[in-house]
Amino acid sequence: MPSNGTLQRIAAWSILVAIGIFALKLAAWWLTGSVALFSDAMESIVNVAASLMAWYALKLAHKPADDNHPFGHHKAEYFSAVMEGVLIVVAALLILREAWFAFFVPRTLEAPALGLAINALAGVANGVWAWFLIKTGRKARSPAMVADGQHLWTDVVTSGGVLFGLILALATGWLWLDPVMAAVVALNILWQGWFMVGHSVQGLMDVAVEQNDLAEIERIVEENRDGTLEFHDLKTREAGRARFIEFHLVVPSEMTVEAAHRICDRIETALEKKMHGVHVTIHVEPAHKAKFV
Template sequence: MAGANKKYVNRVAQATIAVALLVLGLKYLAYAITGSVALFSDALESVVNVVASLVALWAINVSYRPADSDHPFGHHKAEYFSAVVEGVLITLAALLILREAWDAYLSPRVMDMPLEGMAINAVATAINAAWATFLLRKGRERRSPALVADGRHIMTDVVTSVGVLAGLGVATATGWHILDPLMAALVALNILREGVRVITDSLSGLMDQAMDAEEMDQVRDIISQNAGGALEVHDLKTRLAARAMFIEFHMVVSESMTVGEAHIICDRIEEALIKAFEGAQVLIHVEPETEAKQTGVPVV
């Protein structure tokens, strides 16, 4: 299953690079025939998309390496590093765009062939929108932070592209060429916001973030329904590492229960959790009732 998932995610990452190159070519063409600094900012963000997609492909390949003596829990977190790198690149692109926008504000430029440039950019934006939607859906399904980060970044690119096209449309219709650098500046600020968000989300993953509240409730229900024979469960902890998740807890049993009987209960709980959460790694600490010091998840 893991091998098939790796191949699928790998193919998606490779396709993302191809899409990013196509969109970059279209957006650069739009900038080249118009000289618009706003379209330049859009094209520059696409350069970031290409680089980020390459980094994501590398991170995905690393994340699927099997556990070894140096990394006994696997390499899943490599994808978070990819997302951090992407966030840094997004932020850098925003700063470069702001500098270009300032220069254009001081010396406003008249666009050449604005309608043709906007039409080309609109085609690139439509391609990006379709691909970003696909990446976000598949990234969440496969629990791939790299694909989700890529999808979020591309979707931000789509939003800013729509804003650029709207602003350039107004500038072309009214002759207010100052709107060109102003739109570029707005694009840069939006990109900067997204870059900070990508970095923050990725750092949360590196800090062993727990499952969300809904998933935690599901874990508790599964444990409760499959722990028949045990007395209680407590000290439930979870952490996420990209597509992998780790679940650990203490299970209290009667003093008279044998090790074999306790093991059967543990196996039953573990199988139910892995069935519900693909890739979950479950650690259960069994303790006798005389050692239990706190009340936890009740057993049905």
């Protein structure tokens, strides 16, 4: 799993990449006057802001626990992803406004070949970086980095649609296709922003770990609880890269505290070895608290 320092360096590079891609798309729009390319450039402004937020969120999320935040700052990444989704929605609305006016007053495209080539170059660079962010973010269990990568991948898809629409407009002379493609881009961005906000809100609501992870937790506890009677009331939640696990462990009434503690240590060590970023809380209970024995 990538270290915290590595993630923060990648997030810093994301800011520079976003600025470079924005400059390319801005040049493509300036050369052509295309409202569809303007919409693509507008989304890149959001990319720059989102990269800044992701960098700050990763920096904040990895701060150690303190007196005011005894469970850490892990959820900061979810706030970044929510804000990124909100910015995407705002950008989509601005693009729709521009497309609406351009539809009734179609614009002749200037230097289309050069503008499209520059925009295509920006799209390829965006795609490579998006793939890298999503892959690294999932490996590191970083919601902010995954959200940033998914947003960039949305930008890649919409850029491809824009290029296709503009090539069709130039081939047919139907200039109204330019604002129509801008509107399609905006609607796609709007959907992605809504999805991103919804996913991040789930994280803020202490969503449980996925079913395959839950099954793995149950297996590890079962394999390492020798000497106990049962475990029950297993609860989990995720907060950024951290996963919190809590359950009740029933032991024989005559078992000493020291013996029970050794078993708890064994279970915790096994969970930490198999699952990175876990925080385990075990409530030891006497035999009469058993539910299934």
